[in-house]
Amino acid sequence: AQKVTQAQTEISVVEKEDVTLDCVYETRDTTYYLFWYKQPPSGELVFLIRRNSFDEQNEISGRYSWNFQKSTSSFNFTITASQVVDSAVYFCALSGKMGGTSYGKLTFGQGTILTVHP
Amino acid sequence: NAGVTQTPKFQVLKTGQSMTLQCAQDMNHNSMYWYRQDPGMGLRLIYYSASEGTTDKGEVPNGYNVSRLNKREFSLRLESAAPSQTSVYFCASRDGGSMNTQYFGPGTRLTVL
Secondary structure, three states: OOEEEOOOOEEEEEOOOOEEEOOEEEOOOOOOEEEEEEEOOOOOOEEEEEEEOOOOOOEEEOOEEEEEEHHHOEEEEEEOOOOHHHOEEEEEEEEOOEOOEOOOOEEEOOOEEEEEEO | OOOEEEEOOEEEEOOOOOEEEEEEEOOOOOEEEEEEEOOOOOEEEEEEEOOOOOOEEOOOOOOEEEEEOOOOEEEEEEOOOOHHHOEEEEEEEEEOOOOOEEEEOOOEEEEEO
């Protein structure tokens, strides 16, 4: 069975601070994908970033960066110079194999509520 | 492109009533999914359709049925609503190529009294 754990229930920072959201996962699949989604107060789910299990290169995209470490089964997400508009619930998710097709089912963590104060 | 659309946005039902949640995508994706979101529990998969003509159960399928009407549309039906089905329901479709990413609709907030 797959499992995603986001140990931080809520984080509160002041604008311009850097913030890191933690994600730890469990899977028996040798090939899988990891995702971060953002859910702003309006309620929609917005795809942010994706990383596959065979590429551990960490990347930066604008103010977002992520640190994927297979050895510790972690996929942490950092927002640099946070802004009030970053206030949202952030979900880490894992996709492995499903049935006879490759990939598909997403297993979500419980979410981290990020509040950025002006 | 509208992406993934869902109707209705809000719905209130009485216990025992039935209803169908509609979902459509215009991204030519093969796979579609229904999730429910409850406070403190993230999103949980109800049913999915890997391709047109196929459907299968997810983690929490009890009390629901689905229909993959065609490649674009995937509906979720509650035959006899219960208060435990009060939730926010999200439909998603997946780019099954190298991107392998699910894109979500805006959600339906359902309350069962």
